[in-house]
Amino acid sequence: MGDFFERIIDIEVTAEAAGALADQAVDWMVAEGLITRETSSIGMYSLQVDKGYKPGPNWEQACADREDPRWRPGPVAVIVGRDQHVGGQGSDEADSATCPRCDARTVIINYPEEWEPDEEAWQPFSDAIESWKETGEGSVTCPLCGASVPVTEWRFGSGFTLGALAFDFWGWPPLNTRFHAEMSARLGHAIETQTGKF
Numbered sequence: 001m002g003d004f005f006e007r008i009i010d011i012e013v014t015a016e017a018a019g020a021l022a023d024q025a026v027d028w029m030v031a032e033g034l035i036t037r038e039t040s041s042i043g044m045y046s047l048q049v050d051k052g053y054k055p056g057p058n059w060e061q062a063c064a065d066r067e068d069p070r071w072r073p074g075p076v077a078v079i080v081g082r083d084q085h086v087g088g089q090g091s092d093e094a095d096s097a098t099c100p101r102c103d104a105r106t107v108i109i110n111y112p113e114e115w116e117p118d119e120e121a122w123q124p125f126s127d128a129i130e131s132w133k134e135t136g137e138g139s140v141t142c143p144l145c146g147a148s149v150p151v152t153e154w155r156f157g158s159g160f161t162l163g164a165l166a167f168d169f170w171g172w173p174p175l176n177t178r179f180h181a182e183m184s185a186r187l188g189h190a191i192e193t194q195t196g197k198f
């Protein structure tokens with residue numbers, strides 16, 4: 001049904017806790033019949049893992065609606081580890097970054113005039129993200145207020161999210177808000193969602 005995904009990202013879990021939390025979330029989705037323990041690589045293109053859990057008998061309960069009754073969703077990939085998650089068509093840079101201390105917004109890709117990132121503006125974020133992925137810490141000094149802010153606290157433009165645990169639902173119809181709320185409650189953390197195409 002097309003090579004698209006909806007992604008749920010836990011934006012609060014630490015890398016150390018992500019593995020155990022992923023197992024709990026999988027156990028819960030299996031118990032609910034949303035997925036099975038059987039895995040498959042067919043119809044999924046997550047960068048970090050090559051297999052996901054096949055949908056279970058009750059998969060529709062997580063979805064808002066199913067326009068085509070013949071619809072069969074693909075696997076659900078579970079991605080553990082600090083990473084940058086990109087929606088849309090998957091650009092490697094955020095289009096903007098907003099400082100949580102002073103609300104100043106740094107433009108990185110000046111749409112619609114430009115489609116390429118301002119490398120100079122992006123570099124401090126890129127460096128901090130690499131450092132965060134390796135060590136769990138990385139900060140960027142705000143060009144306006146001068147505060148040194150952990151890179152995980154910057155608010156990036158839509159479709160760019162940092163997190164240590166994510167779930168890619170490949171080829172599923174839109175997930176419903178109740179499922180989003182239940183996932184967030186099960187994880188015990190705030191989540192963000194993305195959609196994108198391979």
Ligand SMILES: [Zn+2]
Nearest residue numbers: 099102142145
């Ligand atoms: Zn600032």
